[in-house]
Amino acid sequence: MSLLGALVDVRPLRASANFRRLWISTSASTFGQQVAVVAVLAQAWELTGSSFAVGAVGLAQAIGMCVCGMVGGSLADAVDRRRLVVLTTLGQTCAAALLAVQAVAGVRSFALILALVTVQGALTGLGAPARRTFAAKLLPGEQLSAGLALSSLSFQVALLVGPALGGLITAAAGAGGAYALDAACLLVAAYGVGRLPAMRPDGGERPGLRSIVSGVRFVATNPVLGGSFLTDVLATVLAMPVALFPAIAAERFDGDPRMIGWFLSAIAVGGLAAGLASGTFTRMRRLGAVQVAGSLAWGVALAGFGLVDTLWVALGCLAVAGAGDVVAVVSRGATTQLATPDSHRGRVSGIEFILGAAGPDVGNFRAGSVAGMTSAPVAAVSGGVLCVAGLLTLAAANRSLRTYERP
Structure with missing residues (x-):
């Protein structure tokens, strides 16, 4: 290329x-x-x-x-x-x-x-x-x-x-x-x-509770869509790191408040870099494998972030996590739209939107709770490891997602 x-x-x-x-x-x-x-x-x-x-x-x-x-x-x-x-x-x-x-x-x-x-x-x-x-x-x-x-x-x-x-x-x-x-x-x-x-x-249903239930059932019985959304849940609920930033800054970087801003910016810079290099992954047909790979990069990088105490290495891990997140989000969005008939796209997109809105908040709550019982680095490492383990299990069990290709 x-x-x-x-x-x-x-x-x-x-x-x-x-x-x-x-x-x-x-x-x-x-x-x-x-x-x-x-x-x-x-x-x-x-x-x-x-x-x-x-x-x-x-x-x-x-x-x-x-x-x-x-x-x-x-x-x-x-x-x-x-x-x-x-x-x-x-x-x-x-x-x-x-x-x-x-x-x-x-x-x-x-x-x-x-x-x-x-x-x-x-x-x-x-x-x-x-x-x-x-x-x-x-x-x-x-x-x-x-x-x-x-x-x-x-x-x-x-x-x-x-x-x-x-x-x-x-x-x-x-x-x-x-x-x-x-x-x-x-x-x-x-x-x-x-x-x-x-x-x-194209051929949508009358709006209401029955329509909403029908949309949820459609996702639950579709292994590609269900697997895609579970990939998102595993990444956000298990490995979201933002709630840990103040504690890690205090424990490893002398409590400098600038560290929190740098941590957030590092994720954004990684995402921006992935967007600027989108040609490396948007032409790939194996959308299911690409989104799993992006989420794996997110989990591995965040586990690494919890292990290191050198600032530039920590920022590098977060940048890799941000890039992996963009790859996963883009390929998941394409999978969601292409694997869903137009009659159900609104409801399926609604579920995707809710997961995207609520997942990070739930993940930050999990991270903060684990850090309160152990420590912030332990919460970061355990979240990343659990995310990777869950994704590997999902990929092994869900062949439809693993092999899904763009039509």
């Missing part, structure tokens, strides 16, 4: 004007969210001075996303998905605008901020499953992994740049400025989706 081919696989952007619109829309939405999260945290702390209250903001948003994610999946298999995403994105825009108004007006109500953030989370959950189905409709199967890798790349860039810019804007113009930028980004996102063709599902 040439050096150019090993870099970003941009075939989807060249081949499809509609995918370009989708990519710009998704990138704008993600960037605005990363800018606004700093303003929310800063304002919540200013109003309450309570770490519990700051944590409650994230919890409220997560609950809104998870509760509405399944409902959004059911709706996505019954209505025009484009219209659903446009309406939910416009709703998010209104919530961001109201956050900006309350900040500029000096309302100083933590309850109002909590309510608006919860509404935003709920609207995100309603629209995310439908948005996740778009790439499979707009791109041929052989370009789907590349399209998802481009979306992952824009997410990693937003993760690196967005919070830093959000901090600068909040410091210079107040929280209202960051919220206003988020609202503008969401308007761009809604416009981009509105330019797409109508996307009605």
Whole structure:
């Protein structure tokens, strides 16, 4: 493979004007969210001075996303998905605008901020499953992994740049400025989706509880989908390391608070590097094997992170973990869309969205609990080892996942 081919696989952007619109829309939405999260945290702390209250903001948003994610999946298999995403994105825009108004007006109500953030989370959950189905409709199967890798790349860039810019804007113009930028980004996102063709599902079911149960049953009885989602659960629930960063920084690096930021940045840098080299894995047909390999790299690297006490080696382990995570997420997303008939894509995407939203939080809780009973390094090493053991067992037992190829 040439050096150019090993870099970003941009075939989807060249081949499809509609995918370009989708990519710009998704990138704008993600960037605005990363800018606004700093303003929310800063304002919540200013109003309450309570770490519990700051944590409650994230919890409220997560609950809104998870509760509405399944409902959004059911709706996505019954209505025009484009219209659903446009309406939910416009709703998010209104919530961001109201956050900006309350900040500029000096309302100083933590309850109002909590309510608006919860509404935003709920609207995100309603629209995310439908948005996740778009790439499979707009791109041929052989370009789907590349399209998802481009979306992952824009997410990693937003993760690196967005919070830093959000901090600068909040410091210079107040929280209202960051919220206003988020609202503008969401308007761009809604416009981009509105330019797409109508996307009605093929043979979907009437939305409701029966439809949701049918979607869960479909995943549970499909070894490829069930195995893919279990791969994600093993990686996040068993090996998520973020809750351990403060303790490891204190135990091994003299408690320097900069270490926590460097640890987080190392994961993001690894993910960004994988996105910039997406051509090395997006053309591979063995999607099942690729996602297992990426998750194995994540687990092995995090076990290594728990063992080392040299800073640059620790950062290198985290970077490898971040790269493995991107490889796994991209190939898992492609598998999910390609192995699911269009009539079920909304509900299956809803389950995938909920696992992605809740899994890291559960994993951080597990890591913190184990560290409390033992130590942070033990929690990191044991989590990585358990993740690898679980993945190897799954790969050995689930031949359908292990041998799954892109159609």
